[in-house]
Amino acid sequence: MIGTAITVLLVLVCAIYWATRLSPAFGRVFWSGTDRLLTACHAPEGVQFWARRRAQGKKAGGCAGCSGCGSKGGGCH
Amino acid sequence: MNSMSQSAAHSRVSGQSPxxxxxxxxxxxxxxxxxxxxxxxxxxxxxxxGVTVERKEGRFVTPAGRAVALLDLPGTYSMNATSPDEAVTRDVCAGKYRGEPAPDLIICVVSATNLRLHLRFALEVRNLGRPMLLVLNMTDAASKQGLVIDLDRLSMEMGVPVVPAVGIRKGGAARLSGALDAMRIAPPEKTLSGDLHEEVRRLMTLSVTYPPDEGNILGEKIDRWVLHPVWGPCILAVLMFVMFQAVFAWAQPLMDMIDAGVAWLADTLRATLPDNALTGLLTDGVIAGAGTVIEFLPQILILFFWILVLEESGYLPRAAFLLDRVMASAGLSGRSFIPLLSSFACAVPGIMATRTIQNPRDRFVTILLAPLMTCSARLPVYALLIGAFIPDRRIGGIFNLQGLVLFALYAGAILSALVVARVLKQRDRGVEHPLLLELPDYRFPNPRDLALGLWQRAKIFLSRVGTIIVTLSVLMWALSSWPAPPAGAVGPSIDYSLAGRIGHLMLPLFAPIGFNWQICVALIPGLAAREVAVSALATVYAVGVADSADPAAQLAPLLSAQWSLPTALSLLAWYVFAPQCFSTLAVIRRETGSWKPVAVTAGYLFGLAWLAAFLTWHIARAF
Structure with missing residues (x-):
């Protein structure tokens, strides 16, 4: 029983890892939800910060190597 | 520099800001x-x-305790930028870079062995009127060449502080760090409005003494052979050939050791843990998947050892020079060489390195070609299939047949890239692309740098195994294990699993090229990273075979027993072109700012892969 529970948990963790990698939008929703849950549960501040940082995600954009690529969605031209 | 920005710089320096x-x-x-x-x-x-194409930032503290935030900018020959990477340097120095204030101090690095060229750029930087420090790097190499440089005279004539450095030696930047404490952050005492070349000649005459026999140096003697129109290409071909032979010949003992370690771990887990789902996940999922891929670490490290030696020695730009005619015949610019070469490690940095190409059309074509270069992630797939299907025997008593096949796969990818380039550049026929290339001095590879480079590659590979491959192996195991077969079902349980159903759904598309449903399933996670195809195959076969004692070690014999030779060759041909991993497609999107090149890349690679596999399968079956 415990073995099955750990197996399901591991598979879920891996599935979430790939879902957040493949869809950053899902990742932001997921980590925002996790952040709210952790806050409601009065989890340690460090854990909340960890989830919050992931919820914010990385800013989209290009290499920032030159000006004027905003209209290109961050791509070089 | 105007007075306001200068005072801001001073206030930052005197205060707590770095x-x-x-x-x-x-x-x-x-x-x-x-x-x-x-x-x-x-x-x-x-x-x-052209190695650095982005700005990089780091911090350090000088001996006197001054905090410094240091930017490493892409190299440029002039402040008149012609490519995106050069524009980064120009904009940062001019204070026009988005979100980046102008630096308090510009540290202009020049090579002591090539002052005639590098001082010209230093004078351009000095003309910006910003606080500046001139670093004379590679002073050790200059001394070996017999060059004597009067630093005080050069400093006096330039009107900026000058410090020597040896960037590749431990402690070689100590004087630079110390100079930051001693110097006054102020604009240069001189600027120049006249001819820069004339000023360089004057500076060289006043501050540099040449050895009596300047031409008699080892590098030139080596270049007589290495750049020879006949011997040069022969030496290049031999070097490449030996590299691929070494990948198979040297790696085997280490691979056997890793294999034994993985087998021991699988046996120990099976003997220790109860026979339940968790044990199945650990042995058939994690160990079969990740263990199979990790075995190829020695081969990857040997390949990178050769590449690093060629990089460090200064041979690679010579190779670019030798291949320029071949690349020009395909319509490619000489500047495409380094990005394409970088793509042999991974297409992602290769595509980013195309920022050094000024012509937008050339850059676009190079981006499309980069995925055709055989990235290191494909090596485990090649090594597995070659090891399983190509006999380990000598040809002519010298050449290893497996190494020959690997060489042929790499050569095939390069030839295909040239053909694709020719087609894509059809419209540009007759347009000349002169290659201006600075050939660096030869250097004996530093063992510490080699060790560091190999360590970094090993770390990258192992972190991929620990994240991408382990997680996908777990998911692949779950898809191959669930749902359980219905009561009274006949046949292997994996046929009833989700993975089995997905594989059978894909089969109509891939059966004409000789793939079975297990290969079809492995192609999907292979989109995350090529080497995952190996771990996916290992997991699918481990779950499918009931008595797999050591699933990782059994994969090659299993494949050679269950697949025909045409199927294996067809899969090899597929992976020469195989549609790209997600990371490559994402970086193409980022670098081009459009989804169209992403669709073009994925589409044409899929088409080529399918066609090559189709032809290979049918031709192999005919013999």
Missing amino acids: LRAALVGNPNCGKTALFNQLTGNRQKVANYA
């Missing part, structure tokens, strides 16, 4: 080596131009 310094200079003058020395970073360095 001194913001930017490293600039010609390509391949050793900026990144100095950056790594000062900041303790490990950015990629190599003995050729």
Whole structure:
């Protein structure tokens, strides 16, 4: 029983890892939800910060190597 | 520099804010080596131009306790930028870079062995009127060449402080760090409005003494052979050939050791843990998947050892020079060589390195071609299939047949890239692409840098195994294990699993090229990273075979027993072109700012892969 529970948990963790990698939008929703849950549960501040940082995600954009690529969605031209 | 920005710089320096310094200079003058020395970073360095294409930032503290925020900028020959990477340097120095204030201090790095070229750029930087420090790098190499440089005279004539450095030696940047404490952050005492070349000649005459016999140096003697129109290409072909032979010949003992370790771990887990789902996940999922891929670490490290030696020695730009005619015949610019070469490690940095190409059309074509270069992630797939299907025997008593096949796969990919380039550049026929290339001095590869480079590659590979491959192996195991077969079902349980159903759904598309449903299933996670195809195959076969004692070690014999030779060759042909991993497609999107090139790349690679596999399968079956 415990073995099955750990197996399901591991598979879920891996599935979430790939879902957040493949869809950053899902990742932001997921980590925002996790952040709210952790806050409601009065989890340690460090854990909340960890989830919050992931919820914010990385800013989209290009290499920032030159000006004027905003209209290109961050791509070089 | 105007008075306001100068006072701002002074206030930052006197206060708690770190001194913001930017490293600039010609390509391949050793900026990144100095950056790594000062900041303790490990950015990629190599003995050729165009390695740094983005700004990199690091921090360090001088001996007197002054905090410094150091920017490492792409190399450029002039402040008149012609490519995106050069524009980064120009904009940062001019204070026009988005979200980046002008640096308090510009540290201009010049190579002591090539002052005639590099001082010209230093004079351009000085003309910006910003506080500046001139670093004379590679002073050890200059001494070996017999060059004597009067630093005080050069400093006096330039009107800026000058310090010597050896970027590749431990402690080689100590005087630079100390100079930051001693110097006054102020604009240069002189600027120049006249002819820069004339000023360079004057500076050289006043501050540099040449050895009596300047021409008699080892590098020139070596170049007589290496750049020879006949011997040069022969030497290049032999080097490449030996590299691929070594991948198979040297790696086997280490691979056997890893294999034994993986087998021991699987046996121990099976003997220790109860027979339940968790044990199945650990042995058939994690160990079969990750263990199979990790075995190829020695081969990857041997390949990178050769590449690093060629990089460090200064041979690679010579190879670019030798191949320029071949690349020009396909309509490619000489500047495409380094990005395409980088793509042999991974297409992602290769595509980013196309920023050094000025012509937008050339850059676009190079981006489309980069995925055709055989990235290191494909090596485990090649090695597995070659090991399983190509006999380990000698040809002519010298050449290893497996190494020959690997060489042929790499050569096939390069030839295909040239053909694709020719087609894509059809419209540009007759347009000349002169290659201006600075050939660096030959250098004996530093063992520490080689060890560091190999360690970084091993770390990258192992972190991929620990994240991408382990997680996908777990998911693949779950898809191959669930749902359980219905009561009274006949046949292997994996046929009833989700993976089995997905594989059978894909089969109509891939059956004409000789693939079975297990290969079809492995192709999907292979889109995340090529080597995952190996771990996916291992997991699918481990779950499918009931008595797999050591699933990782059994994969090659299992494949050779269950697949025909045409199927294996067809899969090899598929992976020469195989549609790209997600990371490559994402970086194409980022670099081009459009989804169209992503769709074109994925589409044409899929088409080529399918066609090559189709032809290979049918031709192999005919014999």
